[in-house]
Amino acid sequence: xxxxxxxxxxxxxxxxxxxxxxxxxxxxxxxxxxxxxxxxxxxxxxxxxxxxxxxxxxxxxxxxxxxxxxxxxxxxxxxxxxxxxxxxxxxxxxxxxxxxxxxxxxxxxxxxxxxxxxxxxxxxxxxxxxxxxxxxxxxxxxxxxxxxxxxxxxxxxxxxxxxxxxxxxxxxxxxxxxxxxxxxxxxxxxxxxxxxxxxxxxxxxxxxxxxxxxxxxxxxxxxxxxxxxxxxxxxxxxxxxxxxxxxxxxxxxxxxxxxxxxxxxxxxxx
Numbered sequence: 001x002x003x004x005x006x007x008x009x010x011x012x013x014x015x016x017x018x019x020x021x022x023x024x025x026x027x028x029x030x031x032x033x034x035x036x037x038x039x040x041x042x043x044x045x046x047x048x049x050x051x052x053x054x055x056x057x058x059x060x061x062x063x064x065x066x067x068x069x070x071x072x073x074x075x076x077x078x079x080x081x082x083x084x085x086x087x088x089x090x091x092x093x094x095x096x097x098x099x100x101x102x103x104x105x106x107x108x109x110x111x112x113x114x115x116x117x118x119x120x121x122x123x124x125x126x127x128x129x130x131x132x133x134x135x136x137x138x139x140x141x142x143x144x145x146x147x148x149x150x151x152x153x154x155x156x157x158x159x160x161x162x163x164x165x166x167x168x169x170x171x172x173x174x175x176x177x178x179x180x181x182x183x184x185x186x187x188x189x190x191x192x193x194x195x196x197x198x199x200x201x202x203x204x205x206x207x208x209x210x211x212x213x214x215x216x217x218x219x220x221x222x223x224x225x226x227x228x229x230x231x232x233x234x235x236x237x238x239x240x241x242x243x244x245x246x247x248x249x250x251x252x253x254x255x256x257x258x259x260x261x262x263x264x265x266x267x268x269x270x
Contacts (some may be wrong), residue, residue, distance in 0.1 A: 040086060040095070040249065041263040044069045049118070049248075051128065052082040056121060061264045066253055073261040076110070076253045078103065083127060085116045085250035092268040095249055096206045099135055101199055102257030108137040109254040111144075112205050113249035114215060115151060115230065129232065130247065133207055133217055133225075135258075140194055140203065141186035141224035142178075150178045152240040153215075153227035163187045164225045176227065179238045184226040186217065195220045202261070211270065212243035 041049070045061040052058065052066075061067070068075040074084070101108050111132040120128030129149040134142045145151060150170055156171030156215045163185045165171030176184055179204050188195050197220065206218040234241035251260050253267035 004168060020217075035267040037264050037266040039263065040265050041074060041260070042046075045074075045084070048084045049085055049087055050082060050084050051120075051250075052080065071113040072227075073250065073259050074263070076102075076258045076260070078257040079255055080253060081255055082253045083113060083116070083250045084179050084253075085113065085118070087118070087250040088208070089118060089247070090249055090265065090267075091211045091246035092150040092209065092270050093249075094206065094208050094266045094268060095263065096204065097251065097260055097262045098202045098262045100202045100259045100261075102259060104199075107254065107256055108135075108199075109256055110135045110258050111252040111254070112207060113243055113248075113250035113252060114207055114209050116250050118148070118248045120149075121130055127252070129244075130250070131215055131227070131230070132252065133205060133215075135203070135205060135252075137196055139185055139204065140196060141219040143184045143186075143215075143225055143227055145176055145178045145182040145218065147182060148178055150233045151244045152177055152232075152233065154229045155184050155225075155227045157184060158187070161185065163191075163264075166226075177234065177238070184225060184227060186219065188219075188224055189222050195222055195224075203260075208268075210268065211245040 019038050041258055045067065048061055049057050049059055050061050050067060052065060066077050066080045066082055068077060097112055111134045114131045117129035130146045132144040145153060153176045155164055155174050155176060156167045157174040159172050164187045175181055204220055208216040212230045214228045216223060230244040230245050231240040232242050
């Protein structure tokens with residue numbers, strides 16, 4: 001099955017994704033969806049919830065000053081770890097966000113989140129059950145499964161460095177677990193250095209999400225990572241359980257000032 005997903009997703013990535021704007025997303029050859037792109041951020045935080053480390057979710061987004069709504073962007077102030085996430089879950093979609101690092105002095109670390117558990121009571125970390133698509137400057141597009149929460153997922157990797165490597169290029173089958181080996185590092189074109197733009201310039205991170213089937217990551221127009229077969233842990237165990245089909249979509253704060261704009265979603269057909 002994973003070969004089928006890889007073949008499909010390679011076709012998707014071939015579309016000119018760098019031309020995405022707030023008003024248009026290219027049609028996908030394998031999607032029968034006639035949906036038009038929609039902004040997830042419309043100048044205020046009313047459609048979001050916020051999750052802070054040590055607090056869990058807070059519904060009153062206006063009672064905090066970490067995630068600041070500005071007319072065309074979300075300004076994340078320096079200092080607090082947290083997550084702003086859609087109030088409603090999504091399952092099949094193509095999401096895009098531009099991000100730019102702010103003042104120097106931090107770790108240049110944040111992330112785009114998919115499959116976020118909107119009912120989580122976890123307060124030990126700044127992320128509930130979720131898939132984090134990292135923006136860390138040294139490894140943008142890398143995937144982190146929420147520690148001890150999930151999901152489980154599969155991929156293909158270069159065994160020497162745990163970097164994503166497609167099967168047809170020699171990648172070895174890899175099962176990622178929230179209890180161990182929960183990171184899949186991104187692979188850049190021809191294994192070159194991370195394809196970041198210089199500090200102060202905008203980068204673009206995208207995810208093509210197909211329920212529990214797959215999540216493909218695109219960074220600055222290049223397909224850099226892929227996971228398939230997402231499942232939640234069986235209650236009380238460290239074993240895979242039911243498919244994880246949906247969840248909230250979020251943007252992360254990890255203490256570094258960052259700006260987000262053009263936060264857009266296009267629904268896809270299963």
